[in-house]
Amino acid sequence: MSVLRLDGVTKRFENFTAVDNLSFEVPEGGIFGFLGANGAGKTTTLRMALDILRPTSGTLEVLGAAPGRRGDGEVGFLPEERGLYRQMTALETVIYFGRLKGMSRGDAESAARGLLDRFSLAAFTDRKVEQLSKGMAQKVQLAAALVTGPRLIILDEPFSGLDPVNQAVLEDVVLERAKAGATVVFSTHVMQHAERLCDRLLLLAKGRKVFQGDQEAARAQLPTRLTLTARADPRKLPGVQSAQAQGAARDGWTDWAITLAPGGDAGALLEACTGKGFALRRFDIHRASLHEVFLHLVGDAEATPTKSGQAGVAA
Amino acid sequence: MNAKLLVALREFRQITSTRSFWLTLLLVPAAIAISQLSVRLLQPPPGVAVVVVDQTGRYQGAIQQRFTYDRDQEVLSDLGAYASKWKVAAPKPEKWGPGDVWAEGPRLFTPADVAAFEAAGGLKTAQAELARVKPAGAPDFSPPKPGTMQVAPPAGLVTDKDAAAFAASLTPQMKLRVATPAGLRKIGLGVFIPADYGAPGVVARFYPDGTPRPMLVDSVRQELTAIQRADALKASGIDMAALAKIQGVRAPIDIAAPPEGGSREKVMLRSALPLALAYLLLLSIMMSGSWMLQGLIEERSNKLLESVLACVTPDDLLFGKLIGVIGVAILMIGTWVAVAVGAAFSVQGVVADFLRPALSSLSSPVIAVALVYYFLAGYMAISVLFLAVGVVSDSMRDAQAYLTPLILGITIPFVLILQSVLLNPDGPLPRILSWVPIYAPFAMMARLGSGVPTWELAGSGALLAAFIAVEFVLISRLFRSSLLQSGQTGGLLLLFRRRAV
Numbered sequence: 001m002s003v004l005r006l007d008g009v010t011k012r013f014e015n016f017t018a019v020d021n022l023s024f025e026v027p028e029g030g031i032f033g034f035l036g037a038n039g040a041g042k043t044t045t046l047r048m049a050l051d052i053l054r055p056t057s058g059t060l061e062v063l064g065a066a067p068g069r070r071g072d073g074e075v076g077f078l079p080e081e082r083g084l085y086r087q088m089t090a091l092e093t094v095i096y097f098g099r100l101k102g103m104s105r106g107d108a109e110s111a112a113r114g115l116l117d118r119f120s121l122a123a124f125t126d127r128k129v130e131q132l133s134k135g136m137a138q139k140v141q142l143a144a145a146l147v148t149g150p151r152l153i154i155l156d157e158p159f160s161g162l163d164p165v166n167q168a169v170l171e172d173v174v175l176e177r178a179k180a181g182a183t184v185v186f187s188t189h190v191m192q193h194a195e196r197l198c199d200r201l202l203l204l205a206k207g208r209k210v211f212q213g214d215q216e217a218a219r220a221q222l223p224t225r226l227t228l229t230a231r232a233d234p235r236k237l238p239g240v241q242s243a244q245a246q247g248a249a250r251d252g253w254t255d256w257a258i259t260l261a262p263g264g265d266a267g268a269l270l271e272a273c274t275g276k277g278f279a280l281r282r283f284d285i286h287r288a289s290l291h292e293v294f295l296h297l298v299g300d301a302e303a304t305p306t307k308s309g310q311a312g313v314a315a
Numbered sequence: 316m317n318a319k320l321l322v323a324l325r326e327f328r329q330i331t332s333t334r335s336f337w338l339t340l341l342l343v344p345a346a347i348a349i350s351q352l353s354v355r356l357l358q359p360p361p362g363v364a365v366v367v368v369d370q371t372g373r374y375q376g377a378i379q380q381r382f383t384y385d386r387d388q389e390v391l392s393d394l395g396a397y398a399s400k401w402k403v404a405a406p407k408p409e410k411w412g413p414g415d416v417w418a419e420g421p422r423l424f425t426p427a428d429v430a431a432f433e434a435a436g437g438l439k440t441a442q443a444e445l446a447r448v449k450p451a452g453a454p455d456f457s458p459p460k461p462g463t464m465q466v467a468p469p470a471g472l473v474t475d476k477d478a479a480a481f482a483a484s485l486t487p488q489m490k491l492r493v494a495t496p497a498g499l500r501k502i503g504l505g506v507f508i509p510a511d512y513g514a515p516g517v518v519a520r521f522y523p524d525g526t527p528r529p530m531l532v533d534s535v536r537q538e539l540t541a542i543q544r545a546d547a548l549k550a551s552g553i554d555m556a557a558l559a560k561i562q563g564v565r566a567p568i569d570i571a572a573p574p575e576g577g578s579r580e581k582v583m584l585r586s587a588l589p590l591a592l593a594y595l596l597l598l599s600i601m602m603s604g605s606w607m608l609q610g611l612i613e614e615r616s617n618k619l620l621e622s623v624l625a626c627v628t629p630d631d632l633l634f635g636k637l638i639g640v641i642g643v644a645i646l647m648i649g650t651w652v653a654v655a656v657g658a659a660f661s662v663q664g665v666v667a668d669f670l671r672p673a674l675s676s677l678s679s680p681v682i683a684v685a686l687v688y689y690f691l692a693g694y695m696a697i698s699v700l701f702l703a704v705g706v707v708s709d710s711m712r713d714a715q716a717y718l719t720p721l722i723l724g725i726t727i728p729f730v731l732i733l734q735s736v737l738l739n740p741d742g743p744l745p746r747i748l749s750w751v752p753i754y755a756p757f758a759m760m761a762r763l764g765s766g767v768p769t770w771e772l773a774g775s776g777a778l779l780a781a782f783i784a785v786e787f788v789l790i791s792r793l794f795r796s797s798l799l800q801s802g803q804t805g806g807l808l809l810l811f812r813r814r815a816v
Contacts, residue, residue: 051628079622100626
């Protein structure tokens with residue numbers, strides 16, 4: 001079962017197209033990364049999933065139904081633009097958002113205290129938001145998003161503005177919730193977080209999907225690269241697209257930067273070396289990082305002009 | 316709890332936690348307290364004693380009679396007001412006596428009325444009569460404090476020499492207080508009438524204490540003039556008996572008490588509460604509208620809206636805010652009315668005398684229902700406009716561009732309505748504006764005290780309800796289309812450009 005499904009969704013703001021004929025599904029469970037550069041259409045898509053915005057065309061389904069505020073707290077949302085009522089205390093804030101999503105006061109208070117304790121804010125529950133640091137206020141907002149124990153957690157750029165310690169806390173929370181059975185969808189343009197957390201990814205560029213799949217499939221989008229130290233020139237080996245000598249030879253041994261042809265397999269190359277008695281001192285495979293994949297896929301898409309226009313409204 | 320109510324409750328709490336709310340709430344109690352205080356502070360000074368040295372012996376009696384007459388006029392006037400206010404009924408099976416000229420209520424009392432009152436025993440008789448017939452619960456009649464009182468020359472005052480000696484001995488006396496039947500009084504005026512007064516070039520000397528009292532001086536002068544004029548007429552050979560008869564002639568008139576509820580004063584009194592409520596409506600809308608506006612702008616500038624809109628629909632947020640602000644209005648007006656009613660029945664004096672009859676307009680169910688309806692409907696109709704300003708503004712500076720014309724557009728017609736109603740409740744301006752939904756609450760509330768035809772109330776009320784319904788549709792559309800459009804221009808044009816975002 002998919003917890004989020006988009007089918008041919010387009011969203012236009014006057015003459016600007018923020019999301020262009022987007023279709024994808026997020027299966028239940030796990031962590032789903034929603035990646036893209038600034039202005040790629042991530043926030044607009046998430047706002048449509050929450051019924052804050054309505055699509056110009058296409059359909060969306062959230063937990064098997066049309067998007068809407070169902071009042072059952074099944075969806076938790078942390079927006080990119082953070083803000084809280086400054087005069088409310090941390091505890092009141094979390095309770096308020098819990099109650100807006102249909103919780104009773106008692107349940108909301110109990111859950112709010114647990115979450116604030118989990119985020120090391122137990123001593124600040126009665127402190128007004130305006131008296132909290134920015135990082136504390138962000139954790140209060142995260143608690144407000146999680147207070148109902150939602151099945152689907154949507155986090156829009158959750159790591160922005162957090163210091164490394166709090167980023168680690170947030171990563172732990174995301175992993176905990178996913179382990180407990182919730183589906184976490186989060187958008188980011190910082191690939192390190194996605195690399196550490198995501199089971200599946202979707203890359204957006206200019207409102208269009210450029211990739212969807214798991215991390216291995218994403219990395220497979222780039223040719224495999226290797227570093228070899230060999231006596232002979234490896235350019236003639238099967239599957240090698242290019243080989244670049246790295247400096248002068250030392251005692252007859254030269255370092256080579258190898259790029260395999262698309263679809264080339266490092267294991268097959270090693271087998272060929274062994275079979276041909278091709279002497280090797282070093283055989284290092286470089287796994288492509290998501291950052292490189294992102295630059296490769298999104299960079300190409302960004303360089304392609306579209307009829308959509310230039311600037312973003314609410315991407 | 317319903318999402319709208321949760322939003323309303325939060326809005327209510329936020330507004331009622333501000334200092335400006337509490338300052339506004341205390342306005343009416345403070346106004347009543349200041350009125351009470353100012354009534355005390357502005358009370359006229361107690362009457363003064365007058366010393367008359369009449370070496371001719373001919374004028375003193377007339378002056379004394381004049382003071383008594385003036386005093387009787389004051390007493391009769393207060394008795395008339397008392398009888399009217401407490402609805403004092405004639406004793407049965409008897410009728411009012413000839414001296415009970417005050418029983419028909421306040422009016423202009425003629426010398427004949429005063430004479431009849433005095434002949435019947437004056438204040439003592441009236442008080443005895445009232446003690447018998449006043450309704451249960453009415454307080455005892457309290458006569459006004461005596462004003463000017465003529466006193467005998469105090470010891471040490473030179474009365475048998477010339478004016479200069481009189482004046483010299485009077486100066487130290489004027490710094491003291493002399494005993495009168497109403498207690499110790501300051502000598503406010505000394506009058507010296509020399510023995511040869513009436514001869515050419517001889518003048519009566521007036522020595523005031525420094526406070527201008529032109530009416531007192533004029534009263535004494537009128538009596539002196541009357542006697543000297545009679546002397547002159549007698550000297551010219553006119554028959555004194557005929558003269559007395561001529562002077563006694565008075566054009567026969569009868570001054571009736573005004574009909575119940577028909578006088579301008581009574582209409583004004585009945586209009587007082589509706590007019591006051593119209594003013595309070597304006598005041599509270601301006602205050603709570605700006606609080607709501609600030610709250611909405613704070614939500615937008617604090618990037619709060621996205622979090623809230625993920626939990627509630629724009630309509631829930633919109634109507635929750637309206638419910639919250641109407642709750643604030645009800646709290647404010649309820650407190651003000653409760654304070655006014657409490658003051659009306661717990662304090663004495665001018666404020667209470669004004670408030671008690673003013674509250675009588677609530678005794679008519681139509682007026683009471685119309686007051687409540689127009690108050691709440693007016694609140695909604697105008698609050699939506701403030702909300703619209705908040706929706707299309709990113710900051711208070713942005714909002715000012717819309718607020719100034721909005722406030723002027725409401726306040727100026729309101730002032731014109733108020734002035735027009737005070738001059739003529741059925742004038743064309745209040746009647747026309749009763750059919751303009753934004754102004755109908757003010758115009759109708761201002762006119763309610765003087766009576767508005769039921770068809771006009773129903774028609775104007777229905778039009779106002781339809782206007783509010785249209786406002787809700789438009790503000791709902793505007794809310795959805797512009798809440799997340801922070802930083803973009805377009806303002807109210809969004810209403811027409813983006814139908815469904």
